[in-house]
Structure formats: structure tokens, C-alpha cells
Amino acid sequence: MAKLTFKEDLCKGCGLCVKFCPKGVLALAQERINAKGHHPVEAKEPENCIGCAFCATMCPDCIIKVER
């Protein structure tokens, strides 16, 4: 029902999106790093996403696109 797209290489792994997601959809990918050397965010439970865009609202780097 809702789709998230991440500009992974701009992610700084700050974790604010993870903190504010009300559905526990997101997590920082601990097993890999992006071009900046951060653990980027990924949707570990994408099926739970309700498209509220709280994650994108709190992202300081504008890396999340939310579609519904």
C-alpha cells in the first residue's frame, strides 16, 4: 500500500527515521556500509509501512521518498 525509496548513499545513519517510524518498519543495515561509511537505513518490514512519512519528515538529508 505504501512504498519507500531511499537515496542510500546520502544516508548518514543518524537513525531519526528509525526512531520516529510508528510501525517499526525501518532499521539501520548493520551488516553493510554505504559510500559515506554509514550504516544506511532500509525497510526491514516494508509490508507494515502505512505511508505516514514520519520518517521522511524527520530525515535531515531528504533521502526518503514516500509513495502511497
Added chain:
Amino acid sequence: MTTVFDRPHALKDVSLHYCPGCTHGIIHRLVAEAIDSLGIEGRTVGIASVGCSVLTYNYFNVDMIQAAHGRAPAVATGVKRAYPDNIVFTYQGDGDLAAIGTAETVHSAARGENITVIFVNNAIYGMTGGQMAPTSLPGQITQTSPYGRDVKTVGYPVRVCELLREVDGAAYLERVAVNDVKNVKNAARAIKKAFQYQVEGKGFSLIEILSTCPTNWGLTPDKALGWLEDNMIPYYPLGVYKDKYAKEAE
């Protein structure tokens, strides 16, 4: 599928240099969203200041001018007076606006310059490594107040919205915060309103945005949001401090 949230056009699609979790990034986006929603990108001129946000001129898709530390409101005055139909905003931190730039801040408000001032208050000087700001809290430990801000020797923090409220030329002053979703959405509303007021020729607007500095506060990004909520909001209450046109809106 409709897009519910994406990068605004006025914000360049480039990597921001700010620290992970620094709320400058959120505020940049809110300013860009306001510019997009009002359709003013083609006639907006932004004045970058000196602080962590010194590179702001690289991030907005509008003509940008880099001002000296504290002088952005004076530079903005020049631009706005030369081109009254341009929408002119400044983007300033606490040292820039409330220390070295106090005179320019107060007098551009006093003159009622029809500009929009975005004031990012994170109670510290980030760019230079975490020194005390005029808005640093009593007892706050910084590089130049290593034993905690001692009000007996260096005085009390400056509350900018309260100060400018007494300046007749100021039209709209609001203090907001970006520590959670609700507050970010409220900040978005206030910032858009400030730009809207300029479009309508309503005079001087300043939005003070309580923000974090995880790196120099020595906190993780999400704990920094908590510090803001627990310490800054009580000292700097959120709300509208002045709105000359509030009755009109009702």
C-alpha cells in the same frame, strides 16, 4: 501510487555537509518546501551567514549571497530595497544573529524590512567546535564554558523572540522546534507563513527554530532531540510572540 513525500525542488539534490542527525537539514527542507508551495523560487534570493550553515549557498536552487558573520539582515536589506518584488530570506545561527549580528537583527526588525529571517537556535557555536553561544543555557558545558555557563560571570541567555517583540517594526515572530514530527510540521507551517507574509508585503518576520547539535552537545542524534525537549523548550517557550495580522487571519 501518488507521491506523498519527496525532496522539494528548491532544495538541490546534493549531499548536505551537516553532521548525522543535525536538524539544519530538516530546516533547509522546510524552507525549500515553503518556497515551492508559494511558487516563488524564481524570485527568491537567499542570504547565507557564517556558522555551520555557511555552505547554505550550495543547497538552495535560488540566487544566493554569502554574507559576513552577523551581517545577513543588512545584506538582505540591500537586496530587498533594490528589488522589492524579490523574496529575500536570511538563514542564521545563534552566534550570527544574537551575538555579532545583534545590531543588524534589531535594526532590520525596527525598520520593518519586508524580509524573512530563519533563526536556527541550537544553544552552541557548532562550526568552530562547540563554544558558548548567547543562547547557551545556564550551566551548559561548552568549550568556552568548560565548567558550565556561570550566569554570575557571563550573564544569562538571550531570548530573541521576546527581545524583538518590543520592536514595533517586527510583524511576525514565532518560536518553533524540530524535535519531533508534530513540532516539525508546526515549524513547516510557521516558516511558510513567514514567507507568505513577505509575499503579501506584511513586513519583518523571524522564525526562531530550536534545533540540535548532537556533535557538540556530545549526544546521539535521538538523545539530542530529547535534550532539546527537556532543556531548551522550558527556557525558550514555543509559540507566537507577535503577529500584527493575527486578527485578519481569524
Added chain:
Amino acid sequence: MAEKVLMKGNEAIAEAALMAGCRHYFGYPITPQTELTAYMAKRLPRMDGVFLQAESELAAINMVIGVSAAGKRVMTSSSSPGISLKGEGLSYLAGCDLPAFVVNVQRGGPGLGGIQPSQSDYFQATRGTHGDYRTIVLAPDSVQEMVSLTIKGFELADKYRMTTMLLADGTLGQMMEPVSLDAEEVVTFEKPWAACGTGMKRPNNIINSLSLIPEELEQWNLTRFKRYDIVEENEVRYEEYMMEDAEICLVSFGITARVSKNAIAEARARGIKAGMIRPITLWPFPKKPLLAAADKVKAFISVEMNMGQMVEDVELATRCRKPVLSCTRCGGVIPSPDDVMTAILKANEMGGAAK
């Protein structure tokens, strides 16, 4: 015959700026230039121009930066201590390659100093503040020249994207002389680099002096200095007075040049072949005519109202081939023709090459 009006120097500068198409003035009251500010306060609002008395000279120069960055002609004026306040802005103007016209009606210094005339900001004007940059410095010696150099000043500032400073002094600012305000040719320039709104028709313009990449900042400096080279090649201005057979060369600018002319007349009456090279541009300094004169005269006399500033540039330009005497008064005291005559007599005793 051109009609002339009696005008005070400070006001003539302002009127000339308006003739040059300047419609933005930011300033602050300071003696002895306040008449310029007041004149603009009266004239600009009636011409749909912008006059603002800023909260300080520092704020004023930053307002100048704003208008200049947006692509319009703009000026500010002050006197010595106020120019110091503008120092930061002058460096930023240079670093951003912005045109501006700045007037300094000098008074005695240093510090609060006095309100009487001086030329003690010569170093400040020609050397500037922090960073590598140059300023075109124009030194008028009459109210008429204040008019023509003001109009030329705006043109040079736009042409070379730099600050032009009119370096006057309290005497010139306060004196009244007949002046012709016949429209001189006003040359204007397109400014596609200005930050005045993209109109959604072009990429955004950025006016900035910061670079965190050393090689880039070096390149900006090198590019800027190539422009300065063109200025040095093409924009030197000076007056040669009785230099055809001169054995003693006075070097002086502004009000002291006029005093020097009186002294030269007295010297000539006594059979001393004195002449003068009067720099009109203090930067670029008239090095070539001074070097040429060094082969012909037996001594130079630098006459100025300070503790000896331009004298160093005279020594440099003449490569110390001949003695360079320094004739100075300061604190607000204007040298008299007798003061200058004393120096001429001393120079007359000299002969041959410098020690």
C-alpha cells in the same frame, strides 16, 4: 559656455553619483562628510531611489554588498574611523568581485582623531584590509574633479568588478567651488552574474568569497589579479604640472597639491625649477611618469597631510634613484605654501643620485 553652480564638495559628490545613475545610498552621519548623507536623504526619495541611514557604517557597507550583489549601482560614504568600520565589508566586496563606490572624506587620526582634514588614510585606502586585493583609489583636488571622478568611479567599479574609493579630505568636502554639472557620458554594464532572482530561466547565481579548497581559492585570487593587471595597464591617471624643465619634482594629491602649486609659483619666481606630478589615481599609482622623472630631476618632495605614507610609494616608484624628501603636516593642520617652500629650498641644495 557651460553653466556653473556653486556647490559644496560633499554635495557635489552626491549629485555626481546621481548623475551616474546611482539610486541607492547607505550611510551614517560622521564629520566632515555628513552633508553628503543629508543631500542623498533629500534627493533620493524624490527620485524613487533608496536612502537609508543605517545603524552603523558596518551595516551600511553590508547593505551596499546586498545592492551590489543584486546588480545595481550603490554607494556609501564616511570618514576615516567609519571607513575602518567598513573594513570587513570592503574585503568581502573584493572577495566577491562586486562593484561598489565608497567615499572617504578624511579627517585627522588615528582613533577618534579630529574633525579637521588629513590624508592619513592613504595606506588604508591603497593597501586595504585583510586578504590580497586592490582598490581603485581616486584623489580629486577640486570640486569639479570630485564630480568627474565620481562618475568615472562608478564606471570603473562596474567595468572591473571592484571597489572604487574616492579619497577626499575635509577641506575638499567642505569647500564650495563653481562646478559644471553638464551631463558627462555615463557608461553602464550588463551584470548577468547578479543575484536578483533566477526567474526560473537560468541556473542560480552565487555571490560568495568562501572556498575551503586552497587550490580553488588561489585560482580565484589569480583570476582577480589578472583583472587588476589590466587596471594597472589602462587606468593610471595623473597630472604633470611644470615638469618639462623641472629639477625638483613635488608629488602631492588632493588639497596639498593645490598648496604645492602655490609653492611652485613662489619657487619659480625665485628661479627654482620646481614642478609636480599629481597622482589622480593613488592606485594604480603613476609609477611610469615618476620613474621617468627620476632620470631628470635632482630630488622629489612628497607633500602630504600625514606622517609620511605616499612618500614610500614615491620611493618605490622612483626606485630611490634620487632623494625623496617628505613634507608633512598632520592632526588636521594643512601645510602652508611656506611649509612646502622650506622643503623646496632644502631639495634645491641637493644634487646627484640618492645616497
